[in-house]
Amino acid sequence: MAQTPAGPPRKPAPDTARRSEKSRRAIYDAALALVGEVGYARTTIEGIAARAGVGKQTIYRWWGSKGDVLLEAFLDLGDQAADRTAQPGRDPHALPDTGDLAADLKLVLRATVDELLDPRFEVPSRALAAEGLVNEQIGKEFVAKLLEPSLQLYVDRLRSAQRAGAVRPDVEPRIALELFVSPLAQRWLQRTAPISYAYVDTLVDYALYGIAPR
Amino acid sequence: MAQTPAGPPRKPAPDTARRSEKSRRAIYDAALALVGEVGYARTTIEGIAARAGVGKQTIYRWWGSKGDVLLEAFLDLGDQAADRTAQPGRDPHALPDTGDLAADLKLVLRATVDELLDPRFEVPSRALAAEGLVNEQIGKEFVAKLLEPSLQLYVDRLRSAQRAGAVRPDVEPRIALELFVSPLAQRWLQRTAPISYAYVDTLVDYALYGIAPR
Amino acid sequence: MAQTPAGPPRKPAPDTARRSEKSRRAIYDAALALVGEVGYARTTIEGIAARAGVGKQTIYRWWGSKGDVLLEAFLDLGDQAADRTAQPGRDPHALPDTGDLAADLKLVLRATVDELLDPRFEVPSRALAAEGLVNEQIGKEFVAKLLEPSLQLYVDRLRSAQRAGAVRPDVEPRIALELFVSPLAQRWLQRTAPISYAYVDTLVDYALYGIAPR
Amino acid sequence: MAQTPAGPPRKPAPDTARRSEKSRRAIYDAALALVGEVGYARTTIEGIAARAGVGKQTIYRWWGSKGDVLLEAFLDLGDQAADRTAQPGRDPHALPDTGDLAADLKLVLRATVDELLDPRFEVPSRALAAEGLVNEQIGKEFVAKLLEPSLQLYVDRLRSAQRAGAVRPDVEPRIALELFVSPLAQRWLQRTAPISYAYVDTLVDYALYGIAPR
DNA sequence: GATTAATCGAGACGGTACGTCACGTCTTCTC
DNA sequence: GAGAAGACGTGACGTACCGTCTCGATTAATC
Structure with missing residues (x-):
């Protein structure tokens, strides 16, 4: 037993x-x-x-x-909130997959921008993030329960893109997603610079095609 | 007056x-x-x-x-620390510029990894970062006095790369640098995943050449 | 109401x-x-x-x-202290009343001298008295709870003496008692002069019979 | 030397x-x-x-x-204050000596009542008296420089009265004066009861002629 | 009149205690 | 037995003054 x-x-x-x-x-x-x-x-x-x-x-x-x-x-x-917006027969969280990776990512990141600028979410989530930096136990739980599940959705979408040939097969999705997610997160959390639709669009473009000449 | x-x-x-x-x-x-x-x-x-x-x-x-x-x-x-390592006739902070952008970035980011893992720096800087999230005044000063000056060095290096043709001329250096700096920062700060030389090398490669097939 | x-x-x-x-x-x-x-x-x-x-x-x-x-x-x-010395069927505080007013007063005042010179009582009561001078609220309470009850005992004894014909009937006991109590209090409090049995005996004699020739 | x-x-x-x-x-x-x-x-x-x-x-x-x-x-x-009220050829402090001891004492004590009730004097002198209770050094100086000189004037007046036969020769002036001075002082300092002309008049009468029947 | 040394106004310093706030524990009484 | 209420020991807060010390800048006695 x-x-x-x-x-x-x-x-x-x-x-x-x-x-x-x-x-x-x-x-x-x-x-x-x-x-x-x-x-x-x-x-x-x-x-x-x-x-x-x-x-x-x-x-x-x-x-x-x-x-x-x-x-x-x-x-x-x-x-x-999830319960309220839930639609039957559909994962309420899954990212859209129209076949156009750039467009899908921009759509989701623009929605994220809206959410990050909503004061109802900003104060408590910023507070939790701060507490998580310093208090390892809170941090672990914050990442495991809030952050990673969201990031996993990007992993799924990127894998799908890999199957469709829109992302190189040797690319690690868990790392690749950070190219556009982490900059947004840092700007918001640390207030290093303002965030906007144009900014996330640019991030997606740079991340997909790189900054070196093709 | x-x-x-x-x-x-x-x-x-x-x-x-x-x-x-x-x-x-x-x-x-x-x-x-x-x-x-x-x-x-x-x-x-x-x-x-x-x-x-x-x-x-x-x-x-x-x-x-x-x-x-x-x-x-x-x-x-x-x-x-800067005073101690200062070399006459040379900006103590400037990034190396050997002509090979990827190599230079990897070199610097690997050094950053070492520093971030050094416990003497880790606790106070993590604490300050956390305080900055929640206390706007501290955050502003933290960013202005510690973060931005460092980021500016990347801007300078990227501009040099643009002049040398290693980066597309229409790329915004201030945004581009976040492709490799922010992911590292987030992994370290929020402990979302471990950091390593291999990780930052990958970040540089993805950022320079994108994740879409060429 | x-x-x-x-x-x-x-x-x-x-x-x-x-x-x-x-x-x-x-x-x-x-x-x-x-x-x-x-x-x-x-x-x-x-x-x-x-x-x-x-x-x-x-x-x-x-x-x-x-x-x-x-x-x-x-x-x-x-x-x-009162609880310890309490005797059943007798007011623990009342002054003795043997019929000889002078003797009774001297007895009680000599006991008071002993108490005033006892260091266990001296420091705190002097401190309280001082605080009461300056802090009206403390002073009021000090007088009401400590001083007046004691003085009332003298009033009672003097009234008894008036009934017995040992004190003139037109004398105000509340004022008369001050003739021997206040001098002792002032000498002790303000250290204007030493106190002793002989001193209080003299006070009682002067107070009862006056200082003018009879 | x-x-x-x-x-x-x-x-x-x-x-x-x-x-x-x-x-x-x-x-x-x-x-x-x-x-x-x-x-x-x-x-x-x-x-x-x-x-x-x-x-x-x-x-x-x-x-x-x-x-x-x-x-x-x-x-x-x-x-x-003394300098201002000084009159040449006359001790500015000496008590009046008209030959009528009771009247002279009442006159001076009534003036004292006026002074004690003057708010300009009340606060600082009460404060000093309080400090003197607790701080022996201050107390000593307060008594020596302020209190005793005043009391000495009563001693002088009582001695004069003794010479004139208005006070019994065996009476100690330094003690006798306390019969009317200390009660007034205590009422004022400790606020045990109000002070007035009538009150000091009564004190003088009691002190001179005693409270026992003649 | 110039020199010089102590006093002066000012206020930073290492401290102590203030009176308040919140912590996390404990106890009492109610539902 | 969980819960509302709140008293308790603890410890940090930020402030007010303590008495000492160190600065120039007067300023009064000496050269």
Whole structure:
């Protein structure tokens, strides 16, 4: 029979069955609202608890840190949005595949630009990204649950393009996608320069055809 | 005649001429040491002051926040390193220009990989980058004083390559450089994947020649 | 119906029922000990908290100032002493009434001299008295809770003497008592001159019979 | 020849001859003004220096503490007042001696009541008295320079009364005076009860003729 | 009148304590 | 037994003053 590995002495896990769904929702809402209003650094566990009308212990019972709460709250936000836009019989996330790789990429990246500039997403995701830089555990989860799944969609699209002969077969899709995704990410995260439709279009063009003369 | 805008009631700026150089050095050293030892989040102003043998007020007199201190400490660290490696009659920072663009870029990026993996640089620069994401003022200064100057070197090298015909003349160097710099930066910062010599070599190849068949 | 006046925006009063009795005792003990050891001025809230093994906030939650803490600690000390010396069926504080007013007063005042010279009482009560001079709120409470109750005992004894014909009926006891109490208090407080049994005996004699020839 | 006793290693006394009279006056004025405005406790050396337009060191050079400054400022204030009211050929301080002891005492004590209720004197003298309770050195000087000289005048007047047969010859004047002076002082200092002309009149009557039936 | 040395205004410095905020734990009472 | 409430010990915050020290710039006594 499977045995939980001993590990460090751990709290007896609280009984998930008795967990208050209402409190969890209230905590998510309060956390996101506060991060939006005062920023991540000035958001406190006490503040979330007070705003959610919840005891502090209820937060500490189920989450390990402010970052955990916000990460889950953000994931939950994404899930809700996905549920709303879901269309039956179709992967809600998959990239379009019209056969024109450049056009498809530009379309998706332009949508990404819109999303990155939407203030409702900007503050919490920037905050989470920052926390992830410094807190390895949060970072791992952030990348695994939010970033990599999105990048995997590009990998899929690029593989499809390889099958269609639009990308050289020896190209590593996981690396190739970074040519246009990472610059956009860096400009947005680090505010090194503004982002725009024209910018992502240029990125796609450069990435597909290189910058050296043909 | 130019008029200083009134702004909010501000403290009279302290007299820079009477500033204690010894204290400043001790604060830089203490700040960098603490960030290296316990991380940015657990580094406190009180800790820096105690370690530096300095009153807290001396820190608050000259810097506005923990991030400010660390940013200046880090800039100072870079300046010192530059002074040490400086060679007369030669810009200490300029990229090599042997005529072979791919080789030059790979050389520099491999050196960057080494630096990014050096723990003495990793913790403080990651911490600063994180702070910059969330604190716009720190972010602006971080980009302006640390990031952009480095990127400018790539711009210069790419322009030289354009003159030599190794890069298409219609390519924007400021964007093109992101094709290989941003992916490396993101992998390192967000730990999305490991970095290596082979990886940066691949990035340069993809960026120069594109991923579409020629 | 009585209405609490609005007043300035006040903290919601903490819940007295959940107050830690252990902390309160520890704070009293620490405060009195520190005042005795280093004096009132060098006694700090931080010092009291540290000595009591208590958070500063626990002090600020229940008291408004160093003076408040010490006043209550001193009152508590008095209460404890009273409880210890209490005899059933007898007011523990009442002055003796043997019929000989002069003798009774001298007896009590000699005991007061002993107490005033006892270093355990001297430092904190002198400190409180000083604080009361300058801080009206502390002063009011000091007088109301410590001084007046003691003086009232003299009033009672003098009234009894008036009934017995040992004091003129038109004499105001509340003023008359000051003839021997205030001089002693001033000598002790302001160190204008030493105090002794002989001194208080003289005061009683002068006060009872006047200084003019009979 | 007199030799300065070695004592603890002392600062070389600053040269009094070169002392700036203007600064001294400004410091006195600032100290008294601040004590009047914000009270003794909230009066700071830095505040006095700033208000006086003087360097902090100038205060520390000539005085040892806030209490010292205020004591001297107050003494100086008294000296100035005395100079103004001085009449040639007459001790400006001596008590009146009309032959009627009771009347003379009442007259002087009524004037004292007026002074004690004058807010210009009340705040600083109360502050000094409080400081003197707790700081023995200040207390000693306060008593020696301010209190005792005044009390001595009563001693003189009582001795004169003894010679005139208005006071019993075996009465100690230094004690007797406390019968009416100390009660007034205590009521004022400790705010135990209001003071008035009627009150001091009563004190004098009680003190002269006692409270026992004649 | 020039020289020189101490005092002066100013304020940076290493410190201590302030009073506040939030942490994460614990306890009590309610549903 | 989970949850709301909140007191607790802890520790950092940013501020106010402490008393010392170091700067030129007066300024008063000496040359």
